[in-house]
Amino acid sequence: MVQQGGAAAVAAQDVRGLSSAEAARRLASGLGNDVPIRASRSLGQIVRANVFTRINAMVAVLFAVIAVIGPLQDGLFALVIVFNTLIGVIQELRAKRTLDALAIVNAAHPRVVRDNEVTEVSTQGVVLDDVLEFGQGEQAVVDGVVLSSAGLEVDESLLTGEADPVVKQPGDPILSGSFVVAGSGRFRATKVGRDAYAARLAEEAGRFGLVNSELRAGVNRILTFITWLLLPVGALLIYSQLYLGSQVTSDAAVTDGFINGPVPDALRGMVAALVSMVPEGLVLLISIAFAVGVVRLGRRQCLVQELPAIEGLARVDVVCTDKTGTLTENGMRLSRIHQLGDTHDFPVGEVLAALAAVDPRPNLSMLAIAEAYPQAPDWEPTSIAAFSSGRRWSGASFATPEGGRNWVLGAADVLAAPGSAVADQAEEIGATGLRVLLLAAAPERVSADAAPTVITPVALVVLEQRIRDDAAATLRYFADQDVEVKVVSGDNAVSVGAVAAELELPGAHDPVDARKLPTEAAAFADRVEEGTVFGRVSPEQKRSMVRGLRERGHTVAMTGDGVNDVLALKDSDIGVAMGSGSQAARSVAQLVLLDNRFATLPYVVAEGRRVIGNIERVANLFLTKTVYSMTMASVVGVLAVAYPFLPRHATLINAVTFGIPSFFLALAPNNERARPGFVKRTLRLAVPAGLISGFAAITTYLMVLEGARTPDLTDRTAVVVTLCATTLWVLLLVAKPYVWWKVVLVGAMAGLLLTALLTPAGRTFFALDVSDPAKLTTALVVAGVAATLITVVRIVDDWFFARDTAS
Template identity: 75%
Template structure:
């Protein structure tokens, strides 16, 4: 028996390929650890989830600040740490829910290789394949281990995902099979020679080479912002402590507040903590994780598996959906409705008999041949001398038979490929295809179907007409995309006329002018221009599909590609977001970021809507949290320069953060949102957050200086006035961000105002949060300044919106 890693040569004395391994031989290999132990690509473990939510940059910053308050007191000023505890617990719970959903769906979607054991073909889990297993390899299947071919019938393998070589490779007994490659035509069996981490795809970073990871502008943008904030904390904190200690800004904390440690240093540290706590966007990262996790759970309920979480974000940016026709817009199954004999039928070999023989000669028929087999079950006793399996590249399949009249070569496939363009057969097929029907040509070739020049000149014998039923939910799905300004482009391997007929029945814009992909320009730039301007394309080869998707992306389009067949794999990988059908080939499912396990094209609008909800809402709450960061930095900078006491305590910061941003953002992050996301998340967020934060911070300091009126020591009424100004101003920012308004948003803002008033007007609230509203003049000053600040923020927002609309109008 060859050892793992040894080449398996054709003709070597190995286990009988017809029998495969026995149960005892499998058990021996499992005991020896010679199994395919590549880790399953799935969600994070429970330990990883806990660590990822607990040990974060945000939590580390907050922990340091809480440690300072824990030493100097009072306990109320450490309330901000509870927010982090709650945030961490919520994040862990939500991600565990998402993990359960992902793991359950991943099991459904998992590739299950078919192996030969004890003379029978059985399905096993990928991890249960052992060294020397004989594995069936059929069209659309993906190799899960390395091996050597032991038998082949027209087996053609695409290794482009591993090697970059686009042309399929014909495999014969003794040839090598690499894990990660997939069969595009024919069938065969190969014996596993490398399993687990020794296999080729596993050596390429645990199979990561097969996946193009989705770029997350959201996460990368937030990470850039967090890095800036982290570095800004040090100079801001140092400036505050220095100004409070050495420039006369420190005041002694009132004993009534329960401070356990008093004095200049303790008061300076409290002021620093109050400023820095507000600078930290403690809920932003949490809300991104929650939005992703909730999105996964919601999509899971619709039998949609998200294999890469950032794909949810990518869906929000999609403005073009490229889709196949068969199995997506039409039902999977087909039926033969008519067989039309042509002049080439010599009567010696009845068409029905030939069709039955061809169907029987194909061990793994595609849907078209399955329909032919169903309609023609009577198989003639003709020995098969050669077989050519169907491939999307050549558009035909065939077989050579030994008949009483001698060897005959029969082919079946696309009429416009097998027949001359202006022949009667091609013209008749074109007319039938214009009715939305699928047409195959049965022809007699002059060369063996496995020869280099096959099929040679073809004599048309008959046209086989197949009926394809349009999915009942396809029209509504296309209307949804039209309403959402998302273009749908049909790219199919079928005849362009037939594809156009189906598209017209679905009322797809541009369906009246379908294009034959073979007639499109070869130049990449001109091809991209033609694809961008069209809607329906037929006779699209797998390589052409990839080029079309690439061209759209190079023109700045965000492309989602849907497909289910092996001919869609290259385009699925090239697209920004690949969406595969659950019943599709293992190869297509493995490279897609999203798998529709229920095989319903109508699920896609829900997927797109979920992506828009996530990205749109996160952008909203990012505006809120970054406004808080900017106003905190503004206040800290001005206070440091003026060398006055910081206007409020850490507990005040906790109250302001909770009622203006923290609690509302949680609800806003999960709200419905159908607006398509656009690039430029960071710049667009900062355009509102920076001016709103600067104005809010300046307003708070203005109120502080006005009520302080030159006094050296601020009273609680002074600090409370600053809290009122900041709360009123930032609640106004919340109102601007929460548009469009619905009843629950108004109720949310009203509830936050109620919480704030409860804290300010009840004895318990005032004592706990150290508030005093007993001076009407100072309260009136705070509200007046807040009104001016709100007006300025509104003007900035209106001007920015007008500039954006003008820029978008110029780009159109």
Template identity: 60%
Template sequence: MTTDRRAAESGLTAAEVARRVSAGETNDVPARASRTVGQIVRANVLTRVNAIFAVLLAIILATGSPVDGAFGLFIIANSVIGMVQELRAKRTLDRLAIVGRARPMVRRDGRATEIGSEEVVLDDVIELGPGDQVIVDGVVLDAAGIEVDESLLTGESDLVVKSPGDEVLSGSFVVAGTGAYRATKVGRAAYAAKLAEEASKFTLVRSELNAGVNKILKFITWLLVPAGALTVWNQLSGQQPLSQALTGMVGALVPMVPEGLVLMVAIAFAVGVIRLGRRQCLVQELPAIEGLARVDVVCADKTGTLTETGMRVAEVHPLDGTTEVADALAALAAADPRPNASLQAIADAYPAAPDWRSASVAPFSSARKWSGADFPPHGTWVLGAPDVLLPDGDEHRAEAERIGARGLRVLLLGRGDRTVGAAGAPGVVAPAALVILEQKVRPDAKETLDYFAGQHVAVKVISGDNAVSVGTVAGSLGLSGGDHAVDARTLPADSGALAKEVERNTVFGRVSPAQKRLMVGALQASGHTVAMTGDGVNDVLALKDADIGVAMGSGSPASRGVAQIVLLDNKFATLPYVVGEGRRVIGNIERVSKLFLTKTVYSVLLALMFVAPGLVGFEKLSYPFLPRHVTMISWFTIGLPAFVLSLAPNNERARTGFVSRVMRSAVPAGVAVAVATFVSYLLVYPGSAAPAPDLTRATTTALITLITTSLWVVAIVARPYTWWKVALVATMVTLSALMFVVPFTRTLFALDPGDSSFTLTGFACAAAGIALVEIAWWADGRFRPLEVR
């Protein structure tokens, strides 16, 4: 026995393992590509809008008026919603990683021991058996019919036979046979780990909603400084105390910030995530459902996405008129203790095995490419490759080759003239039937593809499998282009030429991991929003680069780590629900954004209007509204109705141009509300020297105008009406009226509607404001009739 052979049998010694550990030659696999808890907390707390409100809250608390600081609760709510969702997704993925963690059998000091995958060191001898995962790269030392499934690495579903001296790569699985291999690359040097590390930088999905809101917030941030300075100057020059001036400033600035819009976006996304979670869909990032709603190209892997694991019997063609074909197939499947994928498909098709007793069994071997059994007195039956069992020129072999050219797997069932254990077995084979197998297509795949076709979303099938096989599967699902699948090895390397080919064709086979990434990039360069679905290590780079990555829950930890959406039940059919949920979120957020930004517009204008008289030499007007007034307005004209409207059904197609569309409605409405409110205040303003009760009545009159016109904006946004929308508007009107009637709330919010003439003035100005809002709304619809409102 050679030294290498002895080393293979005994493995490393404890001293050799210790030396490798001290040298750092361990399986320190890179961390999964997700944010840490600290990163999640920082990203959700340290935001622009939180910073704005923290500063304003600190000012209010310094003035000694905590009741006016209720808006500070927004900071907590806005931060908690995002953190809870991301931490929930992280916890779920971490549990999946623990469940799927392999524990290999490693030979050390002459005996096999089960250890954790992270404890493997360089040169360890690792045993392999059916179902075992290859956790590090290595070289095969012993092999007894080892067949490896490398589909997670290459995308090819065909099994690969391994012999001593052959390389095995991390991320593959043993399907049949036994043996051992020596670890040659561990940790970050292993193939699967390299791909995972290349994709390990965490990147957030781009959200047009968030980008639009941030653009608005950025502009408002710069606006707050001069607006705040002017307001404080105006208040102080009116001989007001500093604390009162600062309270007035905060009261003017708080409504300028569409804080509820940020919160509502987070709530709408979170509710969408909860709804999708009920369908076993894990959303790692809140904006991901928005992103998928905007997708116009879906790149789908075949294996694990359109097809299930395993095969199925498509047809059986009897060749010699025998009536024993079904019994023979069932008996062969039942006789093999470890059926491969083909025999398992036959066992599924013929579950009722006859009472045939096997005298001897020859399991399938890739070396001989057939399996068989002796069934006295029924004879010897074999099942295998027609080109091995039949001679050249045989008509049945030629027929099998024609069928195989369509991407199907063809096996020959026949009788041998020698027992399976005899030399030269099975001898001359008498053909009995051709068994045609095809990949098991997911029952919901066609319905899903039809949905995307109806929504004008293109589907590209990009697989590492044989192009003919991929085309057959795509064609069976009715996907256009399945009849002319492209072998990716023939695609041009030039990015421009590649983009044209990817745009022109639908189905691609023999696609390498690097090519998948290039194809996604080519589609994006052509202006498409791309979603990529996959489950293997070979999909990781493309999943990361796509606008939205969708991974299967049973896929590799690396693919789950970089994807924004994980389908825990491995159902491709869940994607239409994700698209629908995204459309609901986007459509409703756009609808309610008009409420929030209308408030921003009229708040900015009112702040400037109350400062303007003092700037041009007239009597200075103090900003009349307190922060608590702003809170009351926000409750009934924005917050509560926006929350309800954001949860309504909505299947509008996602469109770009969110900010411009919303501002077209918000600016005219905000101008109308601001003008009506300011005129209302001027008409009843008693002068700066008037007693405090008179000023309170004037403020109350302006509030009546402001709330009434704002409620009308709510009524417009709620169109078209349904019973629950009418009930919503009616409820907001009732609650708003109660604020002015109930003694407790009148005291709390400093309201005095006692002067009926003032109140009538407020409603008259509100009526004029409503007319202006309706005219602006009509004009927007008249000149943009094609816009979906």
């Protein structure tokens, strides 16, 4: 049981932290941070979830009836329980292994002070009273109290909803889940494991599941509706079949190991009808499609932290992306120093080296400066203002041999007066795609509260980044797929526009300075929707942009890697973080690109579209089966005639027309962007196709039955032919657009059906008889008329859909 450390224990320890032996004793005593990396399901949970399902229970009850009366051929449908369980378990275990392996790579590695040295440990390796060190972009993994602070500013928005950074001084509390936006510091762990403030929230948020999925919710609504329909239709069928059986006076007899007679025959008809009504493979194939999607993305080093993200990707129509780390390489290089006016006597190199040396958590720009000027002078810092994305500048005051000096370094258009010669010169250089920083001297001591009001510009520091080789191809892909890309950056708008223009992004020649955007919400959203490239965007503005686009009906994916992206990542439909980005960004994103390549995103979007598009196709097939089965059962129940199929006939029809083809279609390529309204679109084809198929089968049945109460094998075979021919046609319509393998697939299914009809072994096993050409001709004619009607319905539906889309 994890306990809170007492005040005496905390006071007894200093900022140097624990020893390795003390940490080991605490860990052995259960005082560790025992929060799992992921809350993925165990093997037992996976097996139980795949075995004990509502559909498996229905099928098992129906199989029990056949097990009593026989023959076993009529119980083949029960194999779906075995296949559902095995395939579901295997695919989810594959997904679990992939996710858990990637999660370990992506896991936070907090830095603790042990034996007077700073060392990285796993999240679970932190113990009570540990001293942790963290800086910009890092997230607190446990609760604690601040011991030391160097300009430490913490964002607690993920916990409190308040986006303003909170300055932390020694003695202030630190909550797990908060992250550093500026400066650095050390804090002592006072609550660890499940006692920590955000532990339960983080555990729930990281669970691998199907929560908040429009697709899953739609399928559940459909299944609920089907379940309620099964009750009256099944009751009517049971009554009619048993009533029919009671009217026949012949006795039952045991033959070849199974029971013959009117009542057993009625029960077989009832089982055949109810088995066909159950969409037994739909839920399975949805799970398979999602699990295979997770595995495929994992092979591209993409960690799916929330499963519904795959579904959301299929609906994305706007991608908001930063410039640095996505369109350009992560690293930066100092290009040149441009000294200003009569300031050549200032020691620019020494100043830059000193600023880089005292920065507690240098960003990419400061790292490039430190690389160019590694030898820092021996100046004593008296005050430090750490860089933050909100301020866009940093600075420090030094005690030097010449006296006190105060320096600031930051965005030229933030520090320099608007319209000044320095600001104009910086913008002119930035228009070429370079990053420009202004180094300036200040007369007053540097403070993080506000930028100096009076400065002396000393030099322009010009940094360059290389554009990623694959950035242009990635942008072209999104353009081809009707996905709009908006570049949202904290850099100078002209500089960002220059990079975007080089990549031929539409609208890049008209970059927008976010500081000039309207403050009124509607006007702000209008301008964001119109624009393509935005510079000088604050973290709060990024979030407002994402919210505005979503309110306009867009599905927005946000990519980012820094603390300035966290708010927007959290509020987007799909947050995508770079693996090398800040821990805070990775923790709130639904997807993490561990290879840090923006070019991976097209594969991610394509995978989402494949999964959702194929699930719609599969749902069309299974619901068509359910509708025609209910139609046939209702008509047969009203007419009080024997059900035309035996259970083995239903197994044959389901296998060749829906079961086997749907497995291949669920895993096929599919680049069509998914749209809202899954249930409506699915039912638009499935209901009319199912009704027509069901009435076609009944029409053939009544025509060949010729007034009899019970059918012979030639009658049953004619109905099988009608239904198979009609539903194979539905399969052809659903499988569009056609490629060679789909034609082969439908041909192979027709071949399997012909094998069962034309071979002696097939006819014997499935109880078929093709000896009456007249009945077969009737079956094919009726099937032809039904296929024509289904095609007309589909053409009309496509026309109405195209008209609705255009309007």
